[in-house]
Amino acid sequence: MTNKEKINYKILSEEGTNKNSTTIELNISQSNNMYVIHRALIKQLNNKRYGNANCKTRSDVRGGGKKPWKQKGTGKARAGSTRSPLWKGGGVIFGPKTKKYTQKINKKEQKLALRNLLYNKEKSTNIVENFSIQSEKPSTKDIIKKIHSLKILLTNKILIIVAKKDPKIYLSVRNIQNIEIIAANQINLLSIIRSKKIIIEKQALDIITRTYNG
Structure with a gap:
């Protein structure tokens, strides 16, 4: 009142x-x-x-479209992209993303x-x-x-x-x-x-x- x-x-x-x-x-x-x-x-x-902290995931990192080597016969572990989080220069797993804190x-x-x-x-x-x-x-x-x-x-x-x-x-x-x-x-x-x-x-x-x- x-x-x-x-x-x-x-x-x-x-x-x-x-x-x-x-x-x-x-x-x-x-x-x-x-x-x-x-x-x-x-x-x-x-x-x-401002929630400006932002990491790139594997889908955001440029490149990595080509398969590094064939699937079988090399003796190496399978790899589909050089931008995997396991590789140097790859994406980040569960990194911070841009967040909005606005309230109404x-x-x-x-x-x-x-x-x-x-x-x-x-x-x-x-x-x-x-x-x-x-x-x-x-x-x-x-x-x-x-x-x-x-x-x-x-x-x-x-x-x-x-x-x-x-x-x-x-x-x-x-x-x-x-x-x-x-x-x-x-x-x-x-x-x-x-x-x-x-x-x-x-x-x-x-x-x-x-x-x-x-």
Whole structure:
């Protein structure tokens, strides 16, 4: 069963003070809160795995079409192919093959997990009217200055959720180790879990409510 929970976020000004507030409603499930998050997280982690280990069996190894010698009369053991696993250069018996680790989860469960996690991260979430810099060109210095103005330490793992990725902001942020920036329609559990502080644009918050509250 899901029920609506209101989250009252404080909107921070450029000086890091509470300018005003905004409230959103999220449909969350308190009965299986962590279970749904765990399922969605395991799915995301498994989908990132690559089962690239691959050995060639005797049917995959090139060559070996000709019988090495006749069946009888040579005194040697019978052989049908030089690509037998018993021969040097032959195939591998029971070697590893490419494997898929992908898992599936219902879309409603995936959205519920994201909503539950956002609800749990309420205290470490900050809302800003607009995450932008005054410089016309990418500037890491301006981004650091903006983060400090919001009274957030750069030693924390920071997740910035914007309405739309701005190339200037992206280029400014990519040199900073502890900052990750993603669009509101591309948020994922792993990024939210890893972050100690979350900064969300007000416009991005509206997109999150529309996209993941269904």
